[in-house]
Amino acid sequence: MHELFLTTQISNDDLQRALRILQGYCGMSPVHILRRHLKWEGPRTRTPKGIDPAFIQKQHRDKVPQWKALSEQLGRQSYVLTLIYDVDRGQFGQTSTQSEETNGASQISGCDQIPGILRWSDLPDPAGNRPVNSRLIVNIENEMGLCTVLKSMNHRFSNEIIQECNRFVHGNVIFEINRYLQLPENDTPSSIRTELPPYESLVPFDGDNKWILTASVLVLDGNNPEQMQKGIDELAAVMLDFEGCFNLEKRDRHIFDTRIKF
Amino acid sequence: MAQAHLTREDVKALQSTRQALFQLSNTIQSLKVDFLRTSTMPDWTTIQAQSGVVGNNVQSVTELLHKHADLLNRTVVFPSTNFPGRTQEGLLTQLLRKKLEPQVETWVEEGRTKGQTEETGGKSEEEFLLSARDWFTGRAAKYAGEEASLEYTFDEIENGVENVNTGLKPDDVSDDEDEEMADAGVAPGGSARSLEDILRFATTGNVMTNVSNGRR
Numbered sequence: 001m002h003e004l005f006l007t008t009q010i011s012n013d014d015l016q017r018a019l020r021i022l023q024g025y026c027g028m029s030p031v032h033i034l035r036r037h038l039k040w041e042g043p044r045t046r047t048p049k050g051i052d053p054a055f056i057q058k059q060h061r062d063k064v065p066q067w068k069a070l071s072e073q074l075g076r077q078s079y080v081l082t083l084i085y086d087v088d089r090g091q092f093g094q095t096s097t098q099s100e101e102t103n104g105a106s107q108i109s110g111c112d113q114i115p116g117i118l119r120w121s122d123l124p125d126p127a128g129n130r131p132v133n134s135r136l137i138v139n140i141e142n143e144m145g146l147c148t149v150l151k152s153m154n155h156r157f158s159n160e161i162i163q164e165c166n167r168f169v170h171g172n173v174i175f176e177i178n179r180y181l182q183l184p185e186n187d188t189p190s191s192i193r194t195e196l197p198p199y200e201s202l203v204p205f206d207g208d209n210k211w212i213l214t215a216s217v218l219v220l221d222g223n224n225p226e227q228m229q230k231g232i233d234e235l236a237a238v239m240l241d242f243e244g245c246f247n248l249e250k251r252d253r254h255i256f257d258t259r260i261k262f
Numbered sequence: 263m264a265q266a267h268l269t270r271e272d273v274k275a276l277q278s279t280r281q282a283l284f285q286l287s288n289t290i291q292s293l294k295v296d297f298l299r300t301s302t303m304p305d306w307t308t309i310q311a312q313s314g315v316v317g318n319n320v321q322s323v324t325e326l327l328h329k330h331a332d333l334l335n336r337t338v339v340f341p342s343t344n345f346p347g348r349t350q351e352g353l354l355t356q357l358l359r360k361k362l363e364p365q366v367e368t369w370v371e372e373g374r375t376k377g378q379t380e381e382t383g384g385k386s387e388e389e390f391l392l393s394a395r396d397w398f399t400g401r402a403a404k405y406a407g408e409e410a411s412l413e414y415t416f417d418e419i420e421n422g423v424e425n426v427n428t429g430l431k432p433d434d435v436s437d438d439e440d441e442e443m444a445d446a447g448v449a450p451g452g453s454a455r456s457l458e459d460i461l462r463f464a465t466t467g468n469v470m471t472n473v474s475n476g477r478r
Contacts, residue, residue, distance in 0.1 A: 007457070007461060008457075037464075039466065039467030039468075080465070080467065082467075121465070158468075159467035161464065161467055163464070178464070180460065180463060180464050205460060206455040206459075206460050207453045207454040207455065208454040208455075210455075210457070212457070212460055212464070251461065252458070255458050255462050255465070257462075258465060258466055
């Protein structure tokens with residue numbers, strides 16, 4: 001699957017205005033989403049192994065092609081992988097006794113108990129004269145026990161980010177106004193938190209509290225030039241619609257580099 | 263009055279021409295009265311509607327004149343012997359007069375020359391369009407340069423912009439959710455990051471320092 005996307009920034013002062021503009025443009029109220037992003041780094045080796053074929057065979061047959069595609073990529077090069085879990089405001093600042101009762105003893109089992117999304121994205125393609133960024137992605141959704149899976153694949157948990165998102169959809173275009181929040185320092189940075197700190201203690205990654213607006217289109221088959229062109233056209237139309245309002249742009253592809261360098 | 267060589271159709275044609283002229287003179291008259299009756303000018307829409315009616319009348323008159331040109335050219339007034347010439351002398355001379363009255367003659371002249379210039383050149387219209395174009399170019403440039411970025415109309419600026427309801431600022435209707443979104447998680451401190459740094463962080467979770475910012 002290919003993702004075509006454009007990005008720009010919105011200052012916190014302009015956030016409400018931007019939300020209203022998009023609300024009008026898309027004819028819908030924003031969908032608020034809070035997500036934990038767990039970043040995992042692949043092994044630092046020039047000869048990574050990919051995913052165990054026996055494991056892939058055990059997966060649901062609808063998802064086997066996705067796991068295979070991911071394995072093919074990870075067999076060539078180590079990447080940063082992301083596990084994404086939906087959370088809500090009520091889960092922040094909860095006491096540990098509650099979560100331990102429900103989650104059991106193991107530290108990582110907290111996230112393993114709930115379904116999450118495994119996301120891999122490639123370094124975006126060289127743009128050429130395309131007006132948008134495009135990259136190959138694999139999204140394996142609604143999976144349990146992903147932390148354990150990644151550990152067994154020799155991936156190392158590296159960081160956690162909270163994504164605060166307002167999402168709109170217009171035709172095939174997905175608009176997201178995101179900001180990224182950092183969690184306060186942990187006693188044991190290398191382990192995954194079983195409980196989330198109070199929401200108020202989160203710190204925006206950007207000191208100016210800027211928001212990132214992304215307009216994206218997913219193309220099922222990136223090798224089909226017709227599909228790609230249709231996606232590019234839709235995104236280019238959006239870029240034109242918001243000219244002078246949101247400066248949606250194609251960015252340097254190396255910003256989105258997920259390869260492990262060592 | 264003699265009806266010697268006029269057929270029934272000819273009379274009908276003359277009648278309809280007379281009718282059209284009568285209507286035309288009536289509408290012109292009522293337009294004139296409208297202007298004279300009140301001290302203020304009538305509403306521009308009324309004037310426009312009335313001149314439209316006058317125009318239609320003129321058109322139907324000219325159409326009739328054109329249609330019956332042959333008949334009208336060869337029809338002459340021939341008073342019969344029993345016409346009361348002494349009492350109706352004024353009407354009689356008006357009917358018998360073949361030349362136009364001097365005043366009318368100048369009108370006709372004016373009309374003819376006007377018609378001719380319009381047919382041959384149409385120059386005045388072109389001049390009008392050119393001057394309009396010149397004016398618009400300058401005005402549009404002024405708008406784009408100075409006024410397009412203004413967020414309020416001149417009226418609103420004059421009356422004070424504080425009370426203008428743009429529908430964009432939720433000052434009065436504080437949406438609970440909005441407020442929640444706005445103040446949540448904004449802990450003080452932290453340095454400002456560029457768009458690139460934020461995107462990089464969101465993609466990999468790594469905070470790039472300036473030194474290791476190189477590409478491969």
